[in-house]
Amino acid sequence: MAKKRRSKPHRKKTSSKGIPPKKPLQKSANRSIWSRLRSGYKGIVAISALVTLIGFVFLVYPRLTITPGITAVKLNPFYTPFVLSNDGYLPIREIEFTCGLGGVTLRNSNKPSFSNFGVQIANTEISSLSASESTSIEFNRIFNQEMPIASADIEVFVSYKPFLVPFRLSKSQRFKTMLNFSGELVWIPAAGSSMK
Numbered sequence: 001m002a003k004k005r006r007s008k009p010h011r012k013k014t015s016s017k018g019i020p021p022k023k024p025l026q027k028s029a030n031r032s033i034w035s036r037l038r039s040g041y042k043g044i045v046a047i048s049a050l051v052t053l054i055g056f057v058f059l060v061y062p063r064l065t066i067t068p069g070i071t072a073v074k075l076n077p078f079y080t081p082f083v084l085s086n087d088g089y090l091p092i093r094e095i096e097f098t099c100g101l102g103g104v105t106l107r108n109s110n111k112p113s114f115s116n117f118g119v120q121i122a123n124t125e126i127s128s129l130s131a132s133e134s135t136s137i138e139f140n141r142i143f144n145q146e147m148p149i150a151s152a153d154i155e156v157f158v159s160y161k162p163f164l165v166p167f168r169l170s171k172s173q174r175f176k177t178m179l180n181f182s183g184e185l186v187w188i189p190a191a192g193s194s195m196k
Contacts, residue, residue, distance in 0.1 A: 068187035
């Protein structure tokens, strides 16, 4: 007799479709934290670099002031020296200065006798000026002491080389004369340019 084959029990195949995979909650949270830390770190680095750059510019940028000194001759303001001060944190060098005459009126005259030209005094270069240091600028060789000056409008030009900078920079300041209570012609700062 032929032996009957026993049939193996049929196993039903189960499909994984439709069953949502388990999410790795811990790994996802860790990645989110690290992502935020990286973006925050990049922001801090960018802000630090910007602050450093601004601080460097503030440190090296020169700051010069030009102010009139004490009146030496009562009615001749060109005998009043100007004070050049280095208010920056670094020295400046190779300083040259020029006086631009916007208009000079003599007494007993209604019109400017000298106008719109610059006068550079010979041998006026200053080799260097340290931080917080001042020096005087004199233009008393433009007009002699007895010149009957009634009013003047000038512009002082200063050219220099800042520390660690290969090119020259310049600064100018306009001044006009005013008759004070003591009868002296004194310089006062004025806006704009006297050179037209």
